[in-house]
Amino acid sequence: MRRFLSRRFPLVVLGAAALVGAAFATNYSLWINGRTGGGVAGNYADFTYWGPASTAAGVNKKAVNWDGYNHISDQNYLIRNALDCYCTGTNWCYVAAHSAGDLMIGYTLSLYGGSTRYKKNATPGPDGSCANSDGSTQTGWNIKWVNVAAGAGGGSELANAGDWALSEPLVSDLKTGTARALYDHNNTRAKMFYMWAGSKGTLYSFVLPGQDDEAVAYHSAGGISGSGGASYCNPSDWFCNDLTLGTAPAEGGKAKWSNHSVVFRDDAEAYNHYTNGNWQGTVGLVRQDMVNNAK
Template identity: 80%
Template sequence: MGMWAFAALAAMALAGTALATNYSLWVNGRGGGGVAGNYADFTYWGPSSTAAGVNKKAVNWDGYNHISDQNYLVRNALDCYCTGSNWCYIAAHSAGDLMIGYTLAMYGGSSRTITNATPNSSGVCSASGAGTQTGWNIKWVDIAAGAAGGSELADLGDWALSEPLVSDLKTTTARAMYDHSNTRAKWFYMYAGASGTLYSAVLPGQDDEAVAYHSSGGVSGSSGAAFCNPSDWFCNDLTLGTAANEGGRAKWGYHSVKFRDDNEAYNHYTNGNWAGVVSLVRSDMVNNAR
C-alpha cells in the first residue's frame, strides 16, 4: 500500500473515532409535557439549561396513551442516538421506567438501522449507510421513582380512569406486560423515594406519594407487596443493591437499588425543576454520564 493510501485510511479511521458520541436520554413519565420528537424540549423535567449528563436529549412521549402505542417514539430516539459508534446513558422517571423496560424487552433484540444521529422535525434519523445492528448501545439505565411495577393508585381509581396509561399502570397489568428481567443485560439502577404521606393508606409500605417501594425498588413478582426502610419494624426491608429483600422476595434481574430514602426526604414530583427523586438521578447523570 502506498504512503498516501495508508495516510488516507488512517485519516478515515481517526474521523470515524472522532464521530463516536455519547448521549444522555431522558424518558418522561405520566403527564408528559414535552413536544414529541423534539429532543431539546425538557418541559417535563425543568429548565433545559440545567446540566443532566453528556449531550442530554429529552425523549418525549405523551404520558397519557398506552405504553405500546407511544413506544415508537422511544425507539426513534434510541435509533437516532444509540446505534453505530454512538452510545447512550438512559434516565427515566415513573412510567418512563415501564416504557424503557418494555422497549428493551420487546425490541432490544431486533434489527436496528444505524442512523446519522441527525433527527428531522418528527425526531426520526436517516440511515447512515453503515447497515444494521441488533438492539441499541446502552451503557446503563437510571430510574427515578420507577413505576414498572405499577401503582395501587391506578388499581383503586385514585387517578383518572379514562387515561389509557392508567390501565397500564395497574399493578398486575404492569408486571405482566413484559419480562421485566429481560433488560438485554443492561443494568437498571433504582432510586426509591419515601416522602409520601397523602396516600399512605393506599400505597403499601414506604412510598413517594405515587409509587410504593415494591415498584420503585424493582421488586419482582406478579403483584405488589409492602417494603420499607430498616427503621420500620412492621414491614420487610427493601434491600440495597441486587440482594433479595427481607422476607425473600427477589428483585427483577439486572435491577439494583442504588438509593433507598431512609430519611424519607424525597417525593415523586419534579415540580418543574428537576426536583424529588429525579434530583438524585440528575446528579448521578451529571457525575457519571460522560
C-alpha cells in the same frame, strides 16, 4: 502494470480512518418522562416535563418526550425513534427515566432490544426520526446503563384503586398486575437498571403498601419481582420487610428483577415523586448522577 505502494501506506490510511470514526462517536443522555408528559413529542430539546433546559443533566442531554397519557404500546415508537437516532452506529447512550418512563424503557428493551435496527445519523427531523447513516444495521441499541427515578415498572396501587383518572389509557397499564405482565422485566438485554426509591409519602399512605413517594411504593421503585406488589420499607420500620440496596433480594427473600439494582433508598423520607418543574424529588438525585457519570 502493478502499482507500487509502500507497506506503510495502508497502515496510515487505516489509522486515519479510525481517527475519523472516533471523531464522530458521540455519547448522549436520554431522558424519558412519565405520566402526564408535557414536552412536545419529537422535540428532543423540550425539557418542559423536567425543568429548565439549561440545567446540566448528562452529556448531550435529549428529552425523549411521549404524551404520558396513552398506552405504553401506542407511544413506544417515539422511544424507539430516539434510540435509533442517538444509540446506533458509533454513538452510545445513557438513559434516565422517571415513573412510567421506567415501564416505557423496560418495555422497549424487552420487546425490541433484540431487533434489527438501521444505524441512524443523529440528525432528527420534525417528527423525531432520523435518516439512515450508511444503510447498515445492528442488533438493538448501544446503551451503557439506565437510571430510574421513582420507577413504575411494577405499577401503582393508585391505578388499581382509581385514584387517577380512569379514562387515561396509561392508567390501565399502570395497574400493578398489568404493569408486571406487560413484558418480561427480567429481559433488560443485559443493561443495568439503577433504581432511586423515594419515601416522602403521606397523602396516599393508606393505599400504597410499605414506604412510598406518594405515587409508587418501594416494591415498584425498588424493582421487586413477582406478579403483584408487597410491602417493603426502610430498616427503621420494624413491621415491614426492608428494601435492600444493590441487587440482593429484599428482606424476606423476594428477588429483584434481573439487572435491577437499588442505589438509593430514602431512609430519611426526604424525597417525593414529583419534579415540580425544577428537577426535584428523586429525579434531582438521578440528574446529579447523570452529571457525574454520564460523560
